[in-house]
Amino acid sequence: MHPLTRRRLLHAAVASGASLGFPAATRAQAWPSKPIRLVVPFAPGGSSEIVARSTAVELGKTLGQTVYVENKPGGGGNIAMAEVAHADDQHTLILGHIGTLAVNPYMFDKLPYDPNKDFKPITLLAKVPSLYVVHPDLPVRNLKEFVALARSKPGKLNYGSAGNGSAGHLAFEYLKAAADIFVLHVPYRGTGPQLTDLLSGRLDAASVGAPAILQFIKAGKLRCIATGSKGRLPLLPEVPTVAEQGYPGFEMTQWYGLLAPANLAAPNADKLAVEAAKAIQSKDARERLAGDAAEAVGNTPAQFAQFIAQEQVRWKAVVTRAKIKPD
Template identity: 45%
Template sequence: MNTRRQFGAIMAGAALLPLARPAIAQPARLPDGPMRLVVPFPPGGPNDLVARVLAQKLGPILERNLVVENRSGAGGVVGTDNVAKSAPDGRSLALTSAGAIAISPALGAPMPFDAAKDLAPITLVALMPELLAVTPSLPVRTLAELIGYAKRNPGKLNFASSGNGSMPHLAGESLRAAAGIDIVHVPYRGAAPAVTDLMAGQVQMMFADMPAMMSQVQSGALRPVALASKERSPLLPETPTLAEAGQPSVEAENWYGLVAPARTPEPIRNLLHEAAARALKDPELVKAYGEQGARPVGNSPAEFRDFIVAETQRWGAIGRRANVTMD
């Protein structure tokens, strides 16, 4: 009887206690208001095209109005810096590129931000192969013929780029070293004027992101020689990779990655990554990127961070070996 009375008293007392409930993690939520995706280059370029397609898919997933904002300057550094210094609430993102967060710091350019400390990698968005093309007046059709011509005419071939220290510049320097040829670098302020002079024969060869030269290649105004990527492009199925053409050490793919301010809370970063990864699997996005020669990626933030480190080391070594300096 005593035992039963004691048990009853315990249960009666317990009934008066507040119910203990397990803690439930609240889902991450972006602050109200519009978001912006900063493109650190002028409208109409490859980076801008990739960003606008991504924004069309990412905005609805996040249930936010995602505005694309172009802030160009210093090879992508200006726009990327703007986001690095923005409020870390998940509403400011940048679709930056190799030049701004890997090549420029590797080559000692004055940087207003530290990519490793001031930016939070979200995901690698897309890879864009560099295409090597020549002016049609040059009597070559293959990489072997181009290298042979350069060796017979040392110092006579000019290769254009979109600027000192740009990926097209470093790709040309990489080919120069690997093939043992004497070619002269001619830097331009952007790809468009360089392509114009390439068509006119003022310069003879150039590496560039595929979209920068595809219409001219398709019209016959430029002649494709090789792709500096791991695999051929469906847009140019007959054009070999540099590895297939005998130069496996020359590989150059520009890339575009999504970053946020470094102090953005981890739950928000995870939310942004999950949304971006989902957007990059959208069939319409995959098709649109493919039409530009780009391949969507969508890796993890940790994988993207490791990728940035590896790219910084690789392009830094190529640039230092060729004594490349930034503008």
């Protein structure tokens, strides 16, 4: 056989790859090719857990690979963010959050990651309304009474949060600034430990994402005195918003989005964005989140990136005013 003819046949065989039995290395590999790890930078038990698991279940269906959730708390979320920022296996994602993306850059003098350069925004998954709650033993029925009590005893009441710079910390500092009150902050390492003390009465108050505490409100173990949402929540129609109770324009919601390391191949990131938005907008995911008063979003990477930038401007001012520092 002529050498030129032989070369042409070889090229044709490589082009057809799979049909002629050539190894996978000669063909474009499908993604994902193994289970995906979704890292949550907080302890189990909070709103982040509910959003992450709702996303993982539906995303696993659309991608055809298992998506498993791994909680990795510590450092205000910085430990997990730094690890995922440098992950190069193309199968590690992280749950982005108001704290790690919009607060930590202004709270810490130096971060082990760059929120704007080390990650690719994939989609904003969900917004979770912050609820302002008190232990039932505290003699207040609404926000007006709480503010009056706090003003009569400056520094005597306390509130807990999942840690410095957490959404609950921001939410309460935002309220303190709006109402001009002084309430002592007690930071915990995660929502779970904080709720333990709140339910036992060792804490007076807190602001927590709706999914984590709705069951306790309905059971009478906590009293909701206001919601941070724009309008009243269908699951708590009797509870007025902060804005309704004398603070027009006040709004406080936590938010969670899906991020990938910046090195995720562009075609894979594009595919992930489409499938993640589809997953969080699925009927099952929306119903699961709505049952916890959370709103499913599912926007584009460009829209999510713009949202992050806007939130960074907003919360830089809050962090500076409240002089929020890490533990």
